Amino acid sequence: MALRACGLIIFRRCRPGTPAVTADGIEFLLLQTSYGENHWTPPKGHVDPGEDDMTTALRETKEEAGLDPDQIHIMEGFCKELKYTVRNKPKSVIYWLAELKNYDTPVNLSSEHQDFRWLGLEEACKYSVYEDLQDTLKAAHRFLLGHKMVQR
Numbered sequence: 001m002a003l004r005a006c007g008l009i010i011f012r013r014c015r016p017g018t019p020a021v022t023a024d025g026i027e028f029l030l031l032q033t034s035y036g037e038n039h040w041t042p043p044k045g046h047v048d049p050g051e052d053d054m055t056t057a058l059r060e061t062k063e064e065a066g067l068d069p070d071q072i073h074i075m076e077g078f079c080k081e082l083k084y085t086v087r088n089k090p091k092s093v094i095y096w097l098a099e100l101k102n103y104d105t106p107v108n109l110s111s112e113h114q115d116f117r118w119l120g121l122e123e124a125c126k127y128s129v130y131e132d133l134q135d136t137l138k139a140a141h142r143f144l145l146g147h148k149m150v151q152r
């Protein structure tokens with residue numbers, strides 16, 4: 001059976017009236033593992049037995065980034081599944097998209113990660129290296145640009 005993991009692509013938008021760090025004001029959160037290849041991904045992790053996918057995504061976001069469900073807003077209509085192979089086993093990762101409500105909310109890492117960055121799309125794609133994750137970030141970015149009118 002395929003390994004299954006779920007997570008959240010967390011983004012934040014610059015505060016109105018302050019200079020944007022990126023051209024469009026959108027920044028994505030990536031975490032760097034403290035083990036293995038020290039790779040960068042959004043917060044995510046394995047689904048525990050009996051756990052539903054969204055519960056996993058929220059739990060891992062809390063454990064890995066220190067962000068509570070009430071500090072983020074899940075964007076309706078965006079969900080992507082990535083399929084890749086880890087140690088010769090198929091793995092499926094489901095990502096939803098979530099906005100950090102307050103730009104200044106601090107990120108608190110667990111021992112599983114050694115660093116984090118808020119990055120514009122171009123930089124986020126450089127850090128994430130995997131083509132499928134890059135495509136997912138680009139899709140999330142396109143989705144957000146289409147949602148400009150409902151910016152909260």
Ligand SMILES: Nc1nc2c(ncn2[C@@H]2O[C@H](COP(=O)(O)OP(=O)(O)OP(=O)(O)OP(=O)(O)OC[C@H]3O[C@@H](n4cnc5c(=O)[nH]c(N)nc54)[C@H](O)[C@@H]3O)[C@@H](O)[C@H]2O)c(=O)[nH]1
Pocket residue numbers: 005033035036037039041044045046082083084085086091112130131132133
């Ligand atoms: N010491 C040590 N310990 C480890 C290691 N490994 C795990 N632990 C322990 O496991 C716990 C983590 O548990 P959770 O948090 O529940 O799970 P996940 O978040 O799912 O975490 P993983 O890191 O297992 O899974 P991936 O991120 O999927 O990376 C696996 C490989 O897949 C590739 N890869 C990654 N992302 C993409 C992508 O988007 N696209 C593509 N195409 N490929 C991608 C890349 O080649 C990468 O090397 C930790 O606490 C550790 O104790 C390790 O090597 N050494």
